[in-house]
Amino acid sequence: MSTRNNRSAKNKIESRNIHQSSVAPATPPQEASLPAPLTIFLTLGERRLVLKKLGRRHRDRRKALFAALRITQNDLDQAARRSDHS
Numbered sequence: 001m002s003t004r005n006n007r008s009a010k011n012k013i014e015s016r017n018i019h020q021s022s023v024a025p026a027t028p029p030q031e032a033s034l035p036a037p038l039t040i041f042l043t044l045g046e047r048r049l050v051l052k053k054l055g056r057r058h059r060d061r062r063k064a065l066f067a068a069l070r071i072t073q074n075d076l077d078q079a080a081r082r083s084d085h086s
Contacts, residue, residue: 032083 042050054064066076 033080 051061054061054068057064057067065071
């Protein structure tokens with residue numbers, strides 16, 4: 001048997017094994033726990049300034065925005081609980 005045929009047979013066996021051992025997909029997350037966009041429109045200069053200021057607070061823009069708005073982890077936990085009950 002040639003090397004090409006050996007590889008082809010091996011690939012078919014590996015492919016079959018992968019499909020046979022596949023696990024059912026995980027249940028999807030609750031919609032309330034998924035991130036949602038917050039869109040605002042700024043001029044280029046305003047955008048640069050906002051990103052510069054946020055970058056000084058934290059590398060993660062989300063965390064920087066929360067810090068700038070003085071949103072605490074407690075606030076976030078309360079908001080999450082409210083959205084879980086919606």
